[in-house]
Amino acid sequence: MREFERVMQAALDSLARGERVALATVVSARGSAPRHAGARMLVWKDGRILGTVGGATLELRVIEHAREALAQRRSRLERYVFSTQDDPESVGLCGGAVEVFIEVLEPEATLYILGAGHVARPLAKMADLLGMRLMVVDDREDYAQPNHFPTAARVERVEYDEATGSLAPLPVTGDGASYVVVATWGWDEPALDQILRWDPPPAYIGLVASKTKARVIRERLLEREFPQEAVATIRAPVGLDLGAETPEEIALAILAEVLMIRKGASGVPLHDPGSAA
Numbered sequence: 001m002r003e004f005e006r007v008m009q010a011a012l013d014s015l016a017r018g019e020r021v022a023l024a025t026v027v028s029a030r031g032s033a034p035r036h037a038g039a040r041m042l043v044w045k046d047g048r049i050l051g052t053v054g055g056a057t058l059e060l061r062v063i064e065h066a067r068e069a070l071a072q073r074r075s076r077l078e079r080y081v082f083s084t085q086d087d088p089e090s091v092g093l094c095g096g097a098v099e100v101f102i103e104v105l106e107p108e109a110t111l112y113i114l115g116a117g118h119v120a121r122p123l124a125k126m127a128d129l130l131g132m133r134l135m136v137v138d139d140r141e142d143y144a145q146p147n148h149f150p151t152a153a154r155v156e157r158v159e160y161d162e163a164t165g166s167l168a169p170l171p172v173t174g175d176g177a178s179y180v181v182v183a184t185w186g187w188d189e190p191a192l193d194q195i196l197r198w199d200p201p202p203a204y205i206g207l208v209a210s211k212t213k214a215r216v217i218r219e220r221l222l223e224r225e226f227p228q229e230a231v232a233t234i235r236a237p238v239g240l241d242l243g244a245e246t247p248e249e250i251a252l253a254i255l256a257e258v259l260m261i262r263k264g265a266s267g268v269p270l271h272d273p274g275s276a277a
Contacts, residue, residue: 007040007051015107018175018200020045020073022066026053027077028099043102045070053100058082066102073264075103107177108133109262112202114170114191115184116143116155119208122251123181124149130255132179135172139187160187170194174202179258181238183208189217196221196230204261206254207236240267 007023014021026039041051041059043066053062058080069076081097111127113120116138127134128151136152138144139160146155159168167190174180180195180202182188188207195205207214214236221231239253240260260267 003051004040007042010042010050011105014042014044015105018107018177020070020107020176021105022070023103023105024053024062024066025101025103026098027101030096030098043067043070054098058098062100062102065100069102069104073104073106075101077101107175109203110135110174110178111258112137112172112174112178112180114138114180114182115208116140116145116148117183117185118247119181119183119250119254121148122248123254124151126251126255127151127258130259137170137172138184140185160190162186165190167191167194174198176200176203178202179204179206179262181206181208181254188213189220192217192221192234193224193226196226201230201233204258205234206238206257207234208238208250208254209236211237 011021011023022043024041024043026037029037039051039053041049041053041062043049043063045067047063047067049063053059061080062078065076065078077099079097079099110133111123113123113134113136116136120136124134124136134149134152135154135156136144136149137156137158139158141157144155144157146152149155154172156171158170160166165187167187170191174195182191182195182205184191188209192205192207195202207217209217214234217236218231218234222228235257238257239250240256242249242253242256244250244253257267259265
């Protein structure tokens, strides 16, 4: 398999696993640059690479910038100079320069809605507008209906025994690009018990619950010997503080938080507090 094919296949495989990766591509090269335009290298967040853009100091610098781009979730264009002068920014002495575009590749985000009640429908509609893949799960046959969620990739039923609190294995499996909203009528805790065991863990776990209910569920999960740091990833009450009350408003608050996490943003207002509203 040619280098280009190996790099691109590895990128597709990583995205399918829910991993974010950076693709570094030489877009221009002049002078004695080691690689021609079009040379590619894939960089993972832990510094692993596949392919090469030239080796030596140039490659180390590209890897460093690619890892920064992955952490910031922002693509960037970098210029590297091979200077014969005493230049601390030089990546070599052969003369010339290369420009490398470092593209952050994001896996397709999937929103799992556990519980197909009042909040689920507006949540599904808004998630579709954001380009998210959608999966819905409920234990009630009349709720888990594909016609209720026409934009969903899957609508599944799961068996739940209210008397024993026993929940069958969820018919979905998450990854690092999964965003999970738990809004069931009574099986939040057993659902979270399963979700906290996913490997890799989802990027987001939101629980539609009051502060009191959320506290009780967290305490029970800790009693099941889940690590404190894992239980702490559950966002409850869910969503950003928008004063939401109706199902549509709650769905908006939830997706605002999901988008904030997905984009690595702060969620603070964009306006200048010193300016007029």
